[in-house]
Amino acid sequence: MPQTSIGQMNMMRDTHETFTGNKALQIEEALIFETGRVEVTGVDVDEPVTEETRLGGLERHAPIGLPGLSEPETMRHYLRLSQKNYSIDTGLFSLGSCTMKHNPRLNERMARLPGIGDIHPLQPVQSVQGALELMDTLAHWLMTLTGMAGVALSPKAGAHGELCGMMAIKAAIAAKGEQASRTVVLVPDSAHGTNPATAALIGFSVKPVPARADGTVDPEEVRKLAGPEMAAIMLTNPNTCGLFEKDVVEIADILHEAGAYFYCDGANFNAIVGKARPGDLGVDAMHINLHKTFSTPHGGGGPGSGPVVLSERLAPFAPLPFVKRGKQGYALIEHAGNAGDAKPFGRITAFHGQMGMYVRALSYMLSHGADGLRQASEDAVLNANYVRAGLADLISLPFGNRPCMHEVLFDDTWLKDTGLTTLDFAKALIDEGYHPMTVYFPLVVHGAMLVEPTESESKASLDLFIATLRDLAISIRAGERERFTGAPYHAPRRRLDETRAARSPVLRWQPPEPIKVAAE
Amino acid sequence: MTTRYTKDHEYIRVEGDTGTVGITDYAQAQLGDVVFVDLPEVGKAIEKGKEAAVVESVKAASEIYAPVSGEVIAINEKLPDAPTFVNEDPAGAGWFLKLRIKDASELDALMSEADYKAYLETIS
Numbered sequence: 001m002p003q004t005s006i007g008q009m010n011m012m013r014d015t016h017e018t019f020t021g022n023k024a025l026q027i028e029e030a031l032i033f034e035t036g037r038v039e040v041t042g043v044d045v046d047e048p049v050t051e052e053t054r055l056g057g058l059e060r061h062a063p064i065g066l067p068g069l070s071e072p073e074t075m076r077h078y079l080r081l082s083q084k085n086y087s088i089d090t091g092l093f094s095l096g097s098c099t100m101k102h103n104p105r106l107n108e109r110m111a112r113l114p115g116i117g118d119i120h121p122l123q124p125v126q127s128v129q130g131a132l133e134l135m136d137t138l139a140h141w142l143m144t145l146t147g148m149a150g151v152a153l154s155p156k157a158g159a160h161g162e163l164c165g166m167m168a169i170k171a172a173i174a175a176k177g178e179q180a181s182r183t184v185v186l187v188p189d190s191a192h193g194t195n196p197a198t199a200a201l202i203g204f205s206v207k208p209v210p211a212r213a214d215g216t217v218d219p220e221e222v223r224k225l226a227g228p229e230m231a232a233i234m235l236t237n238p239n240t241c242g243l244f245e246k247d248v249v250e251i252a253d254i255l256h257e258a259g260a261y262f263y264c265d266g267a268n269f270n271a272i273v274g275k276a277r278p279g280d281l282g283v284d285a286m287h288i289n290l291h292k293t294f295s296t297p298h299g300g301g302g303p304g305s306g307p308v309v310l311s312e313r314l315a316p317f318a319p320l321p322f323v324k325r326g327k328q329g330y331a332l333i334e335h336a337g338n339a340g341d342a343k344p345f346g347r348i349t350a351f352h353g354q355m356g357m358y359v360r361a362l363s364y365m366l367s368h369g370a371d372g373l374r375q376a377s378e379d380a381v382l383n384a385n386y387v388r389a390g391l392a393d394l395i396s397l398p399f400g401n402r403p404c405m406h407e408v409l410f411d412d413t414w415l416k417d418t419g420l421t422t423l424d425f426a427k428a429l430i431d432e433g434y435h436p437m438t439v440y441f442p443l444v445v446h447g448a449m450l451v452e453p454t455e456s457e458s459k460a461s462l463d464l465f466i467a468t469l470r471d472l473a474i475s476i477r478a479g480e481r482e483r484f485t486g487a488p489y490h491a492p493r494r495r496l497d498e499t500r501a502a503r504s505p506v507l508r509w510q511p512p513e514p515i516k517v518a519a520e
Numbered sequence: 521m522t523t524r525y526t527k528d529h530e531y532i533r534v535e536g537d538t539g540t541v542g543i544t545d546y547a548q549a550q551l552g553d554v555v556f557v558d559l560p561e562v563g564k565a566i567e568k569g570k571e572a573a574v575v576e577s578v579k580a581a582s583e584i585y586a587p588v589s590g591e592v593i594a595i596n597e598k599l600p601d602a603p604t605f606v607n608e609d610p611a612g613a614g615w616f617l618k619l620r621i622k623d624a625s626e627l628d629a630l631m632s633e634a635d636y637k638a639y640l641e642t643i644s
Contacts, residue, residue: 499578503604
């Protein structure tokens, strides 16, 4: 068979354009406003008997233009949309810093048990003792795994957890009467963007800490910045370069001597569960992404959940509500007046947090056991290192070819003089059927590609992924630019014009022109 | 007329006590396609090293720091509608703002064109 280039293949496909625009099972799905019609309705309901409204003249009189669709039209529309999705259930999802690991079906089964799935947050406390016990048990294991004295379960996701932890720190500073002077939060260059945003949101000023040549934070830099105005540091460990901050204990000691607190961004806790306890490293507050480390769904699949563990110094400031075990069973403390010696800084959620995620996280913990959780961390680290070792001869590593934690960071030094970018490489990966890795983050290296395979992948799956990346890299070395500059070729949409989308976005849907019936 | 440079890749072109501030060609290349520019109000006093403007590209949002202290006496009114100027002609039509320089001695701490070129050699 003669060799065909991608360009020729593309031309061939263009000659096979279909009448519908569909490509076999790849349906060119219209918007629901284009499928449905305003003048029809898919349901048959009686016109309501006109009664006096209680809207005080605010009721609408003009039609609002919602499309009417039949049930089969509705089903097809949403099913087809769902089939355009890439998910962890579709394939390997190497998005670094996101921990796209398998969501065990057992967790889903547990969350749907009627005693859990059918309860309501406003039910009398005596009728949901089991749910409160579950929250208390989850809290116990989160504190045990992290070596911390307290936990606030209610934050709804990682950044919300950061906010909760930093508000606890702010409350502790205020309790010492230092709120006017302790106003500076240190944030390393490699931090998640949410860290400085969180600190700034609650009125701290942010000072960056530069990374040293090996990608980690230098305790001497922290020492230089430490002082009576320092409130806290927000440090991710392992950091976003996939490296363990080896001087973390020394950094914690410097902070504590200066009267400041250590906030640890726990987004990467999945690398160290069962191996190290943040409490032993001097951490004062750390959020735990249940939707990463403890396998609950995230992205489109389900709400996040970001409990925050707190050191003895901060535990009294944990927000309301919290579960307390008493003689009469479990109680939910909803008001500061009932909090005893605790000094809750307030409340950050209307109800009690993501109950469904608590169930799934506890199901994951109990089904894995201590040894299983440790092995999950070890396998996550092993898999990332397997990817590193499989690619190190072709794709550049900014901090040298040395062991990483649960994710491996590449940069674009290897693309120098090819005229191609990290983005081109990532787009070509879409054609190969993979969701690309995280690109251009962290910002501390040029043209970053951050790969987190997670422990969910088998050796065969990793081998195919590595072989695919190698094939792409070799293709670049061979000068096959077209495979990249025009990618993706096979996705429902080709390369999007991100610049135009940002410069002149079309934010309002316009009805299409009516179809003209051609006179034959 | 001389042009001085910062390590953050801003330039200031000095004419008398007026300085025209923008970002260098290297900076625009690093940022990629610029999609949005946020400029300060005329009359605002800005301090050396503090935020003077914000530039947003498809890759990132970055602060533009004032190379020296001074009062904003003009802004490039065309830039918000035509941020492409920053990519196409950073030293010309892509200028950000003009400052009345408060203390000309602050210019001495900035790099000359030759120094800046040498600096670029060390980081690329």
